[in-house]
Amino acid sequence: MTTQKIYDLIGVGIGPFNLSLAALIEPLDEVDALFFDQTDTFEWHPGMLIEGMDLQTPFIADLVTFADPTSPYTFLNYLHHHDRMYQFYFFNRFDIPRKEYNKYCQWVANQLKDCHFGHKVIDVKDANTTKPCYEVTVQHTATEQTETYFCKHLVLGTGSVPNLPPGFEDYKNEDVIHTSQYVHSAQSIKQGKAITVMGSGQSAAEVFYDLLLEQKYYEYELTWFTRSGGFFQKEDAKLGKEVFSPEYVHYFHELPFQERLDALETLDPLRNGVDPKTLQAIYHLLYNRSIDRDLAVTIQPTTEANGIKARDGGYELSCKQWQEGHKFTYPTDKLILATGYKPKLPQWLEHYQDEIFWEDEKRFKVSKDYRLVFKNERPNHLFTLTNIEHSHGASATNLGLSVLRNQTIINTVVGKDIYPEPSKAVFQQFSQQFPR
Numbered sequence: 167m168t169t170q171k172i173y174d175l176i177g178v179g180i181g182p183f184n185l186s187l188a189a190l191i192e193p194l195d196e197v198d199a200l201f202f203d204q205t206d207t208f209e210w211h212p213g214m215l216i217e218g219m220d221l222q223t224p225f226i227a228d229l230v231t232f233a234d235p236t237s238p239y240t241f242l243n244y245l246h247h248h249d250r251m252y253q254f255y256f257f258n259r260f261d262i263p264r265k266e267y268n269k270y271c272q273w274v275a276n277q278l279k280d281c282h283f284g285h286k287v288i289d290v291k292d293a294n295t296t297k298p299c300y301e302v303t304v305q306h307t308a309t310e311q312t313e314t315y316f317c318k319h320l321v322l323g324t325g326s327v328p329n330l331p332p333g334f335e336d337y338k339n340e341d342v343i344h345t346s347q348y349v350h351s352a353q354s355i356k357q358g359k360a361i362t363v364m365g366s367g368q369s370a371a372e373v374f375y376d377l378l379l380e381q382k383y384y385e386y387e388l389t390w391f392t393r394s395g396g397f398f399q400k401e402d403a404k405l406g407k408e409v410f411s412p413e414y415v416h417y418f419h420e421l422p423f424q425e426r427l428d429a430l431e432t433l434d435p436l437r438n439g440v441d442p443k444t445l446q447a448i449y450h451l452l453y454n455r456s457i458d459r460d461l462a463v464t465i466q467p468t469t470e471a472n473g474i475k476a477r478d479g480g481y482e483l484s485c486k487q488w489q490e491g492h493k494f495t496y497p498t499d500k501l502i503l504a505t506g507y508k509p510k511l512p513q514w515l516e517h518y519q520d521e522i523f524w525e526d527e528k529r530f531k532v533s534k535d536y537r538l539v540f541k542n543e544r545p546n547h548l549f550t551l552t553n554i555e556h557s558h559g560a561s562a563t564n565l566g567l568s569v570l571r572n573q574t575i576i577n578t579v580v581g582k583d584i585y586p587e588p589s590k591a592v593f594q595q596f597s598q599q600f601p602r
Protein backbone atom coordinates (compact mmCIF):
# COMPACT_ATOMS: atom_id res chain seq x y z
CA MET A 167 0.00 0.00 0.00
CA THR A 168 1.39 3.43 -0.87
CA THR A 169 0.23 6.47 1.06
CA GLN A 170 0.79 9.77 -0.72
CA LYS A 171 0.04 12.02 2.23
CA ILE A 172 3.05 14.06 3.37
CA TYR A 173 3.50 13.94 7.15
CA ASP A 174 5.25 16.79 8.92
CA LEU A 175 7.59 14.39 10.65
CA ILE A 176 8.49 10.72 10.83
CA GLY A 177 10.47 9.31 13.74
CA VAL A 178 12.68 6.26 13.11
CA GLY A 179 12.95 4.12 16.26
CA ILE A 180 10.85 4.45 19.42
CA GLY A 181 13.23 4.35 22.34
CA PRO A 182 12.77 6.87 25.16
CA PHE A 183 14.14 9.71 22.98
CA ASN A 184 11.62 9.49 20.14
CA LEU A 185 8.88 8.36 22.53
CA SER A 186 9.32 11.65 24.37
CA LEU A 187 9.10 13.47 21.03
CA ALA A 188 5.88 11.62 20.19
CA ALA A 189 4.38 12.46 23.60
CA LEU A 190 5.25 16.16 23.22
CA ILE A 191 3.87 16.28 19.67
CA GLU A 192 0.61 14.48 20.49
CA PRO A 193 -1.30 17.58 21.73
CA LEU A 194 -0.08 19.82 18.88
CA ASP A 195 -2.34 20.55 15.89
CA GLU A 196 0.68 21.96 14.03
CA VAL A 197 2.53 18.64 13.66
CA ASP A 198 1.19 15.52 11.97
CA ALA A 199 3.67 12.79 12.84
CA LEU A 200 4.30 9.05 12.64
CA PHE A 201 6.80 6.97 14.59
CA PHE A 202 8.02 3.45 13.78
CA ASP A 203 9.87 0.81 15.77
CA GLN A 204 10.98 -2.62 14.58
CA THR A 205 10.16 -4.33 17.90
CA ASP A 206 6.65 -5.59 18.63
CA THR A 207 6.18 -3.53 21.79
CA PHE A 208 8.09 -0.88 23.68
CA GLU A 209 10.89 -2.53 25.65
CA TRP A 210 13.66 -0.45 27.21
CA HIS A 211 16.93 -2.46 27.23
CA PRO A 212 15.01 -5.60 28.32
CA GLY A 213 18.19 -7.66 28.76
CA MET A 214 19.28 -5.32 31.55
CA LEU A 215 16.00 -5.02 33.48
CA ILE A 216 17.54 -6.67 36.53
CA GLU A 217 15.35 -6.68 39.60
CA GLY A 218 16.26 -3.96 42.11
CA MET A 219 18.30 -1.79 39.72
CA ASP A 220 17.47 1.90 39.50
CA LEU A 221 17.29 4.52 36.79
CA GLN A 222 20.43 6.66 36.86
CA THR A 223 18.42 9.87 36.43
CA PRO A 224 15.73 11.26 38.75
CA PHE A 225 12.12 10.48 37.77
CA ILE A 226 11.56 14.16 36.98
CA ALA A 227 13.54 13.51 33.79
CA ASP A 228 10.58 11.52 32.47
CA LEU A 229 9.33 11.81 28.88
CA VAL A 230 7.65 15.21 29.19
CA THR A 231 7.92 17.00 32.55
CA PHE A 232 10.81 19.36 31.70
CA ALA A 233 8.80 20.71 28.75
CA ASP A 234 5.30 20.47 30.18
CA PRO A 235 4.60 19.28 33.73
CA THR A 236 0.86 19.50 32.96
CA SER A 237 1.11 16.83 30.23
CA PRO A 238 -0.99 13.68 30.78
CA TYR A 239 2.20 11.65 30.10
CA THR A 240 4.17 12.53 33.24
CA PHE A 241 5.54 9.81 35.49
CA LEU A 242 3.39 11.18 38.32
CA ASN A 243 0.28 10.75 36.20
CA TYR A 244 1.38 7.18 35.47
CA LEU A 245 1.55 6.58 39.24
CA HIS A 246 -1.84 8.21 39.71
CA HIS A 247 -3.42 6.00 37.04
CA HIS A 248 -1.94 2.89 38.63
CA ASP A 249 -2.97 3.88 42.14
CA ARG A 250 0.64 3.95 43.30
CA MET A 251 0.83 7.55 44.50
CA TYR A 252 0.89 6.81 48.22
CA GLN A 253 3.36 3.96 47.88
CA PHE A 254 5.63 6.28 45.89
CA TYR A 255 5.22 8.93 48.58
CA PHE A 256 6.38 6.48 51.25
CA PHE A 257 9.11 5.15 48.89
CA ASN A 258 10.31 8.76 49.07
CA ARG A 259 12.99 8.58 46.40
CA PHE A 260 13.84 10.38 43.18
CA ASP A 261 15.57 7.37 41.62
CA ILE A 262 12.97 4.86 40.48
CA PRO A 263 13.39 1.19 39.55
CA ARG A 264 14.38 0.69 35.91
CA LYS A 265 11.58 -1.87 35.59
CA GLU A 266 9.07 0.80 36.55
CA TYR A 267 10.54 3.32 34.07
CA ASN A 268 9.97 0.68 31.38
CA LYS A 269 6.37 0.13 32.53
CA TYR A 270 5.79 3.88 32.51
CA CYS A 271 7.15 4.21 28.96
CA GLN A 272 4.97 1.29 27.83
CA TRP A 273 1.94 3.01 29.36
CA VAL A 274 2.73 6.19 27.38
CA ALA A 275 3.52 4.30 24.14
CA ASN A 276 0.22 2.41 24.33
CA GLN A 277 -1.70 5.68 24.40
CA LEU A 278 0.04 7.34 21.46
CA LYS A 279 -1.76 6.45 18.25
CA ASP A 280 1.13 7.80 16.13
CA CYS A 281 3.53 5.17 17.49
CA HIS A 282 3.65 2.01 15.38
CA PHE A 283 5.54 -1.03 16.60
CA GLY A 284 6.43 -4.08 14.51
CA HIS A 285 7.52 -1.73 11.69
CA LYS A 286 11.13 -1.56 10.57
CA VAL A 287 12.32 1.43 8.56
CA ILE A 288 14.43 -0.09 5.79
CA ASP A 289 15.10 2.92 3.58
CA VAL A 290 14.93 6.69 3.55
CA LYS A 291 15.72 8.79 0.50
CA ASP A 292 14.76 12.06 -1.13
CA ALA A 293 11.33 11.62 -2.70
CA ASN A 294 10.92 12.16 -6.39
CA THR A 295 8.01 14.55 -5.85
CA THR A 296 7.37 18.21 -6.71
CA LYS A 297 7.52 19.22 -3.05
CA PRO A 298 10.83 18.36 -1.34
CA CYS A 299 10.30 15.59 1.19
CA TYR A 300 11.62 12.23 2.33
CA GLU A 301 10.36 8.87 1.10
CA VAL A 302 10.40 6.35 3.93
CA THR A 303 10.14 2.61 3.25
CA VAL A 304 8.76 0.65 6.16
CA GLN A 305 8.59 -3.12 6.48
CA HIS A 306 5.90 -4.77 8.57
CA THR A 307 8.02 -7.22 10.56
CA ALA A 308 5.31 -9.91 10.84
CA THR A 309 4.24 -9.99 7.17
CA GLU A 310 7.41 -8.54 5.55
CA GLN A 311 5.11 -6.34 3.47
CA THR A 312 6.48 -2.89 2.74
CA GLU A 313 4.75 0.49 2.72
CA THR A 314 5.97 3.90 1.64
CA TYR A 315 5.40 7.09 3.59
CA PHE A 316 6.39 10.68 2.88
CA CYS A 317 7.44 13.34 5.36
CA LYS A 318 8.86 16.85 5.45
CA HIS A 319 11.22 16.10 8.31
CA LEU A 320 12.71 12.93 9.72
CA VAL A 321 14.07 12.25 13.22
CA LEU A 322 16.62 9.48 13.63
CA GLY A 323 16.30 7.77 17.02
CA THR A 324 17.80 4.35 16.37
CA GLY A 325 19.77 4.25 19.63
CA SER A 326 22.73 1.96 20.07
CA VAL A 327 24.02 -1.57 19.53
CA PRO A 328 26.43 -3.62 21.67
CA ASN A 329 30.08 -2.76 21.26
CA LEU A 330 32.04 -6.02 21.11
CA PRO A 331 35.84 -5.82 21.42
CA PRO A 332 38.13 -7.20 18.69
CA GLY A 333 38.54 -10.95 19.09
CA PHE A 334 35.01 -11.40 20.46
CA GLU A 335 32.75 -10.11 17.64
CA ASP A 336 32.27 -13.58 16.15
CA TYR A 337 32.11 -15.43 19.44
CA LYS A 338 28.58 -14.76 20.55
CA ASN A 339 26.71 -17.87 21.70
CA GLU A 340 24.78 -18.84 24.81
CA ASP A 341 28.03 -18.99 26.86
CA VAL A 342 29.58 -15.76 25.63
CA ILE A 343 27.14 -12.86 25.81
CA HIS A 344 27.00 -9.09 25.95
CA THR A 345 25.29 -7.52 28.98
CA SER A 346 22.41 -6.48 26.70
CA GLN A 347 21.40 -10.20 26.72
CA TYR A 348 21.95 -10.80 30.42
CA VAL A 349 18.39 -11.22 31.72
CA HIS A 350 17.47 -13.51 28.81
CA SER A 351 20.53 -15.73 29.37
CA ALA A 352 20.94 -15.50 33.15
CA GLN A 353 19.53 -18.95 33.92
CA SER A 354 21.88 -20.69 31.51
CA ILE A 355 24.85 -18.50 32.57
CA LYS A 356 24.36 -19.51 36.21
CA GLN A 357 24.73 -23.19 35.29
CA GLY A 358 28.44 -22.62 34.53
CA LYS A 359 31.13 -23.57 37.04
CA ALA A 360 33.20 -20.46 36.28
CA ILE A 361 31.70 -17.15 35.21
CA THR A 362 33.72 -14.10 34.14
CA VAL A 363 32.46 -10.53 33.80
CA MET A 364 34.59 -8.15 31.69
CA GLY A 365 34.28 -4.38 32.14
CA SER A 366 33.70 -1.92 34.96
CA GLY A 367 30.85 0.38 33.97
CA GLN A 368 27.37 0.44 35.49
CA SER A 369 26.19 -2.60 33.51
CA ALA A 370 29.22 -4.65 34.58
CA ALA A 371 28.65 -3.77 38.22
CA GLU A 372 24.93 -4.62 38.06
CA VAL A 373 25.60 -8.01 36.46
CA PHE A 374 28.42 -8.79 38.88
CA TYR A 375 26.17 -7.86 41.82
CA ASP A 376 23.32 -10.02 40.55
CA LEU A 377 25.67 -12.99 40.10
CA LEU A 378 27.19 -12.41 43.53
CA LEU A 379 23.74 -12.32 45.14
CA GLU A 380 22.71 -15.54 43.42
CA GLN A 381 26.02 -17.35 43.92
CA LYS A 382 24.81 -18.97 47.13
CA TYR A 383 22.19 -20.96 45.17
CA TYR A 384 24.69 -22.24 42.57
CA GLU A 385 28.20 -23.63 42.39
CA TYR A 386 30.06 -21.11 40.27
CA GLU A 387 33.34 -19.27 40.79
CA LEU A 388 32.89 -15.62 39.92
CA THR A 389 35.53 -13.41 38.30
CA TRP A 390 35.43 -9.68 37.56
CA PHE A 391 38.14 -8.28 35.26
CA THR A 392 38.44 -4.77 33.93
CA ARG A 393 41.01 -3.03 31.76
CA SER A 394 40.49 0.15 33.83
CA GLY A 395 42.95 1.03 36.53
CA GLY A 396 40.32 0.37 39.19
CA PHE A 397 36.64 -0.02 40.02
CA PHE A 398 35.64 3.63 40.16
CA GLN A 399 32.41 5.33 41.05
CA LYS A 400 30.75 7.93 38.88
CA GLU A 401 31.26 11.50 40.09
CA ASP A 402 28.09 12.58 41.86
CA ALA A 403 28.68 16.19 42.98
CA LYS A 404 25.70 18.41 42.25
CA LEU A 405 27.78 21.32 40.94
CA GLY A 406 29.72 18.97 38.68
CA LYS A 407 26.50 17.50 37.33
CA GLU A 408 25.53 20.93 36.00
CA VAL A 409 27.28 19.91 32.77
CA PHE A 410 24.09 17.93 32.07
CA SER A 411 22.29 21.23 31.51
CA PRO A 412 20.97 23.27 28.58
CA GLU A 413 23.65 25.94 29.20
CA TYR A 414 26.49 23.42 28.98
CA VAL A 415 25.05 21.87 25.81
CA HIS A 416 24.99 25.31 24.16
CA TYR A 417 28.52 26.09 25.36
CA PHE A 418 29.84 22.70 24.23
CA HIS A 419 28.28 22.97 20.79
CA GLU A 420 30.11 26.26 20.14
CA LEU A 421 33.55 24.71 20.80
CA PRO A 422 35.76 23.56 17.89
CA PHE A 423 35.62 19.81 17.19
CA GLN A 424 38.95 18.91 18.85
CA GLU A 425 38.10 21.00 21.95
CA ARG A 426 34.83 19.11 22.21
CA LEU A 427 36.58 15.74 22.06
CA ASP A 428 39.05 16.91 24.71
CA ALA A 429 36.19 18.18 26.89
CA LEU A 430 34.51 14.76 26.75
CA GLU A 431 37.68 13.19 28.14
CA THR A 432 37.90 15.81 30.89
CA LEU A 433 34.33 15.00 31.87
CA ASP A 434 34.99 11.26 31.98
CA PRO A 435 34.51 10.92 35.77
CA LEU A 436 30.98 12.38 35.40
CA ARG A 437 30.07 10.18 32.45
CA ASN A 438 31.61 6.81 33.22
CA GLY A 439 32.01 4.65 36.28
CA VAL A 440 29.54 3.01 38.62
CA ASP A 441 26.74 4.47 40.71
CA PRO A 442 28.20 4.73 44.25
CA LYS A 443 25.13 2.85 45.60
CA THR A 444 25.87 -0.17 43.41
CA LEU A 445 29.54 -0.30 44.40
CA GLN A 446 28.56 0.01 48.05
CA ALA A 447 26.03 -2.82 47.75
CA ILE A 448 28.72 -5.04 46.17
CA TYR A 449 31.21 -4.32 48.93
CA HIS A 450 28.67 -4.89 51.71
CA LEU A 451 27.70 -8.22 50.22
CA LEU A 452 31.34 -9.30 49.85
CA TYR A 453 31.97 -8.31 53.46
CA ASN A 454 28.96 -10.18 54.82
CA ARG A 455 29.63 -13.30 52.74
CA SER A 456 33.26 -13.40 53.89
CA ILE A 457 32.29 -13.72 57.57
CA ASP A 458 31.75 -17.45 57.51
CA ARG A 459 33.15 -18.72 54.21
CA ASP A 460 35.95 -18.33 51.66
CA LEU A 461 34.68 -16.24 48.79
CA ALA A 462 34.73 -17.99 45.43
CA VAL A 463 35.38 -14.60 43.87
CA THR A 464 38.28 -12.99 41.95
CA ILE A 465 38.25 -9.24 41.32
CA GLN A 466 41.12 -7.77 39.31
CA PRO A 467 41.53 -4.39 37.55
CA THR A 468 44.20 -3.41 34.95
CA THR A 469 43.41 -6.66 33.13
CA GLU A 470 42.26 -6.95 29.55
CA ALA A 471 41.03 -9.98 27.64
CA ASN A 472 42.22 -10.01 24.04
CA GLY A 473 40.87 -13.28 22.75
CA ILE A 474 38.94 -16.44 23.49
CA LYS A 475 39.09 -20.04 22.33
CA ALA A 476 37.15 -23.18 23.15
CA ARG A 477 38.87 -25.59 25.52
CA ASP A 478 37.83 -28.71 27.51
CA GLY A 479 34.12 -28.03 27.09
CA GLY A 480 34.63 -24.45 28.28
CA TYR A 481 36.76 -21.51 27.12
CA GLU A 482 40.19 -20.06 27.60
CA LEU A 483 40.61 -16.29 27.70
CA SER A 484 43.87 -14.67 26.59
CA CYS A 485 44.44 -11.98 29.18
CA LYS A 486 47.02 -9.37 30.06
CA GLN A 487 47.62 -7.47 33.28
CA TRP A 488 48.81 -4.48 31.28
CA GLN A 489 50.45 -2.56 34.11
CA GLU A 490 52.87 -5.40 34.83
CA GLY A 491 52.92 -6.51 31.20
CA HIS A 492 52.00 -10.01 32.41
CA LYS A 493 50.18 -12.23 29.89
CA PHE A 494 48.19 -15.24 31.06
CA THR A 495 45.34 -17.55 30.06
CA TYR A 496 42.21 -17.85 32.15
CA PRO A 497 39.65 -20.68 32.05
CA THR A 498 35.96 -19.83 32.14
CA ASP A 499 32.68 -21.54 31.25
CA LYS A 500 30.68 -18.38 30.73
CA LEU A 501 31.72 -14.86 29.75
CA ILE A 502 29.71 -11.67 30.02
CA LEU A 503 31.08 -8.76 28.02
CA ALA A 504 30.17 -5.48 29.68
CA THR A 505 31.91 -3.56 26.93
CA GLY A 506 29.38 -0.85 26.25
CA TYR A 507 27.43 0.30 23.22
CA LYS A 508 28.01 2.25 20.03
CA PRO A 509 25.54 4.34 17.99
CA LYS A 510 23.34 2.43 15.58
CA LEU A 511 23.49 4.25 12.26
CA PRO A 512 21.27 2.91 9.48
CA GLN A 513 22.64 1.83 6.11
CA TRP A 514 20.45 4.31 4.23
CA LEU A 515 22.42 7.25 5.62
CA GLU A 516 24.85 6.41 2.81
CA HIS A 517 22.43 8.15 0.42
CA TYR A 518 23.43 11.40 2.12
CA GLN A 519 27.13 10.61 2.65
CA ASP A 520 28.40 13.18 0.13
CA GLU A 521 25.67 15.72 0.71
CA ILE A 522 26.30 16.42 4.38
CA PHE A 523 29.29 17.80 6.28
CA TRP A 524 31.35 15.40 8.42
CA GLU A 525 33.61 16.32 11.35
CA ASP A 526 35.66 13.14 10.87
CA GLU A 527 35.06 9.85 9.05
CA LYS A 528 32.46 8.58 11.54
CA ARG A 529 30.94 11.73 13.02
CA PHE A 530 28.62 13.90 11.00
CA LYS A 531 28.24 17.60 11.66
CA VAL A 532 25.09 18.37 13.67
CA SER A 533 23.57 21.84 14.01
CA LYS A 534 22.64 23.29 17.38
CA ASP A 535 19.01 22.27 16.73
CA TYR A 536 19.99 18.64 15.93
CA ARG A 537 19.89 18.79 12.11
CA LEU A 538 22.43 17.05 9.91
CA VAL A 539 24.13 19.92 8.08
CA PHE A 540 23.67 19.69 4.30
CA LYS A 541 26.20 21.34 1.98
CA ASN A 542 23.24 22.75 0.05
CA GLU A 543 20.86 23.94 2.73
CA ARG A 544 17.41 22.40 2.49
CA PRO A 545 14.03 23.26 4.06
CA ASN A 546 13.24 19.64 4.96
CA HIS A 547 15.42 18.50 7.80
CA LEU A 548 17.01 15.24 8.85
CA PHE A 549 17.24 15.52 12.63
CA THR A 550 19.22 13.10 14.75
CA LEU A 551 18.99 12.05 18.40
CA THR A 552 21.60 9.35 17.74
CA ASN A 553 25.41 9.79 17.49
CA ILE A 554 25.48 13.33 18.89
CA GLU A 555 27.96 13.03 21.73
CA HIS A 556 30.64 14.81 19.68
CA SER A 557 28.28 17.69 18.87
CA HIS A 558 26.17 18.08 22.02
CA GLY A 559 28.35 16.60 24.72
CA ALA A 560 28.16 14.48 27.79
CA SER A 561 24.38 14.36 28.01
CA ALA A 562 23.86 13.04 24.47
CA THR A 563 22.86 9.57 25.63
CA ASN A 564 21.38 10.75 28.91
CA LEU A 565 17.63 10.73 29.54
CA GLY A 566 17.91 14.00 31.49
CA LEU A 567 18.20 16.25 28.44
CA SER A 568 16.20 14.17 26.01
CA VAL A 569 13.13 16.37 26.54
CA LEU A 570 15.14 19.53 25.87
CA ARG A 571 16.38 18.11 22.56
CA ASN A 572 12.81 17.37 21.55
CA GLN A 573 11.62 20.84 22.56
CA THR A 574 14.28 22.29 20.25
CA ILE A 575 13.31 20.00 17.36
CA ILE A 576 9.60 20.80 17.72
CA ASN A 577 10.29 24.54 17.87
CA THR A 578 12.38 24.31 14.66
CA VAL A 579 9.76 22.23 12.84
CA VAL A 580 6.90 24.54 13.81
CA GLY A 581 8.95 27.73 13.46
CA LYS A 582 8.02 29.16 16.85
CA ASP A 583 8.68 28.57 20.53
CA ILE A 584 5.89 26.09 21.23
CA TYR A 585 7.92 24.71 24.12
CA PRO A 586 10.11 27.60 25.37
CA GLU A 587 13.53 26.48 26.52
CA PRO A 588 14.73 27.24 30.04
CA SER A 589 17.03 30.24 30.36
CA LYS A 590 18.50 29.72 33.83
CA ALA A 591 19.15 26.08 34.66
CA VAL A 592 22.50 26.27 36.46
CA PHE A 593 24.39 28.35 39.03
CA GLN A 594 27.73 28.39 37.20
CA GLN A 595 28.71 29.88 33.86
CA PHE A 596 30.78 28.05 31.30
CA SER A 597 31.88 30.80 28.97
CA GLN A 598 33.65 34.06 29.67
CA GLN A 599 32.21 35.41 26.43
CA PHE A 600 28.58 34.65 27.17
CA PRO A 601 28.03 35.01 30.91
CA ARG A 602 24.62 33.94 32.21
Ligand SMILES: Cc1cc2nc3c(=O)[nH]c(=O)nc-3n(C[C@H](O)[C@H](O)[C@H](O)COP(=O)(O)OP(=O)(O)OC[C@H]3O[C@@H](n4cnc5c(N)ncnc54)[C@H](O)[C@@H]3O)c2cc1C
Nearest residue numbers: 179181182183203204214221222286287324325326564565
Ligand atom coordinates in the same frame (compact mmCIF):
# COMPACT_ATOMS: atom_id res chain seq x y z
C1 LIG B 1 21.27 -0.77 30.13
C2 LIG B 1 21.19 0.73 29.95
C3 LIG B 1 20.72 1.49 31.00
C4 LIG B 1 20.66 2.88 30.85
N1 LIG B 1 20.21 3.61 31.90
C5 LIG B 1 20.17 4.96 31.78
C6 LIG B 1 19.70 5.76 32.87
O1 LIG B 1 19.36 5.23 33.92
N2 LIG B 1 19.66 7.10 32.71
C7 LIG B 1 20.05 7.71 31.54
O2 LIG B 1 20.01 8.93 31.44
N3 LIG B 1 20.48 6.97 30.49
C8 LIG B 1 20.55 5.62 30.58
N4 LIG B 1 20.99 4.88 29.52
C9 LIG B 1 21.38 5.60 28.28
C10 LIG B 1 20.16 6.02 27.40
O3 LIG B 1 19.23 6.70 28.14
C11 LIG B 1 19.49 4.85 26.78
O4 LIG B 1 20.40 4.18 25.95
C12 LIG B 1 18.22 5.18 25.95
O5 LIG B 1 17.55 3.98 25.72
C13 LIG B 1 18.50 5.88 24.65
O6 LIG B 1 17.27 6.05 24.00
P1 LIG B 1 17.11 6.01 22.42
O7 LIG B 1 15.68 6.35 22.16
O8 LIG B 1 18.15 6.86 21.78
O9 LIG B 1 17.51 4.56 21.96
P2 LIG B 1 17.03 3.09 22.29
O10 LIG B 1 16.40 2.99 23.62
O11 LIG B 1 18.20 2.22 21.98
O12 LIG B 1 15.89 2.81 21.21
C14 LIG B 1 16.16 2.79 19.84
C15 LIG B 1 14.99 2.09 19.19
O13 LIG B 1 15.15 2.19 17.77
C16 LIG B 1 14.65 1.00 17.21
N5 LIG B 1 15.20 0.87 15.86
C17 LIG B 1 16.50 0.78 15.50
N6 LIG B 1 16.60 0.69 14.16
C18 LIG B 1 15.34 0.73 13.67
C19 LIG B 1 14.78 0.70 12.36
N7 LIG B 1 15.55 0.60 11.27
N8 LIG B 1 13.43 0.77 12.22
C20 LIG B 1 12.63 0.88 13.31
N9 LIG B 1 13.10 0.90 14.57
C21 LIG B 1 14.44 0.85 14.74
C22 LIG B 1 15.08 -0.09 18.18
O14 LIG B 1 14.24 -1.22 18.06
C23 LIG B 1 14.90 0.62 19.52
O15 LIG B 1 13.64 0.34 20.09
C24 LIG B 1 21.07 3.50 29.62
C25 LIG B 1 21.56 2.71 28.60
C26 LIG B 1 21.62 1.34 28.75
C27 LIG B 1 22.17 0.52 27.63
